[in-house]
Amino acid sequence: MKIAVAGATGRVGEHIADVLAERGHEVVAIARSAGVDVITGAGLDAALTGVDVIVDAATGPSPEEQPATEFFVTAARNMQEAGARAGVQRAVVVSIIGTDKYTGGYGAAKIAHERAWRTGPIPVTVLRAAQFHEFVGQLLDWGTQGGVAYVPEMRTQLVAARAVACEVADLATMQNPPQLREIAGPREESMVAMATLLGTRRGSPVQVQAVRNSSDPDAEIQANGGLLPGPGAVLAGPTYQQWLEHSG
Numbered sequence: 067m068k069i070a071v072a073g074a075t076g077r078v079g080e081h082i083a084d085v086l087a088e089r090g091h092e093v094v095a096i097a098r099s100a101g102v103d104v105i106t107g108a109g110l111d112a113a114l115t116g117v118d119v120i121v122d123a124a125t126g127p128s129p130e131e132q133p134a135t136e137f138f139v140t141a142a143r144n145m146q147e148a149g150a151r152a153g154v155q156r157a158v159v160v161s162i163i164g165t166d167k168y169t170g171g172y173g174a175a176k177i178a179h180e181r182a183w184r185t186g187p188i189p190v191t192v193l194r195a196a197q198f199h200e201f202v203g204q205l206l207d208w209g210t211q212g213g214v215a216y217v218p219e220m221r222t223q224l225v226a227a228r229a230v231a232c233e234v235a236d237l238a239t240m241q242n243p244p245q246l247r248e249i250a251g252p253r254e255e256s257m258v259a260m261a262t263l264l265g266t267r268r269g270s271p272v273q274v275q276a277v278r279n280s281s282d283p284d285a286e287i288q289a290n291g292g293l294l295p296g297p298g299a300v301l302a303g304p305t306y307q308q309w310l311e312h313s314g
Contacts, residue, residue: 073124081231104141114152138179146186196250219289220257223250229302248299
């Protein structure tokens with residue numbers, strides 16, 4: 067099959083492109099570095115010529131709700147329209163577990179993203195994933211002030227980006243894929259505990275402190291299990307600790 071991957075140079079998109087190529091599929095990279103811009107539409111029609119499936123793993127330049135929403139909605143509509151012109155059969159969109167519970171922020175932007183794809187002419191499967199293993203390091207770095215790292219209380223089932231890529235590849239090549247699927251790691255983990263584990267591995271003297279932002283209307287969702295997968299989710303290893311031990 068010929069499969070276009072939007073965000074092919076990103077954290078999960080790169081893995082998706084690799085997995086698809088390893089399985090013998092022809093991969094078309096949709097990224098500005100490849101001369102294709104999902105916002106302006108430049109190069110999009112040419113890139114989608116002969117493509118069977120679009121995978122949307124693109125992320126915008128901002129985590130803020132309004133710019134993120136504008137990016138996702140514009141990109142989704144452009145890919146839907148260009149894909150319909152090219153005869154693309156269907157699409158797979160990478161989203162986030164629990165995003166439908168959010169009232170604002172990036173989670174709300176992802177809901178708008180899903181909606182924009184679902185209202186277009188191309189049938190779509192949405193894969194909602196738990197937080198990637200790499201997210202722990204980002205939170206640790208973002209929250210460090212002096213000798214303390216302030217990490218949000220979060221119950222999650224951290225998942226490897228590679229495992230998500232394998233599931234995306236399965237859905238992209240499946241004859242009758244579901245409209246919605248979830249994927250998460252093999253067990254529930256505390257983001258604070260995993261950040262502490264990472265800090266110890268780094269040899270960092272930083273103390274990790276759990277925080278719950280009272281001004282964030284969705285902080286309770288994160289702290290109380292709103293980001294955990296449902297009973298029908300695909301669970302895939304490795305655990306965060308196993309991944310950390312083999313990550314160099």
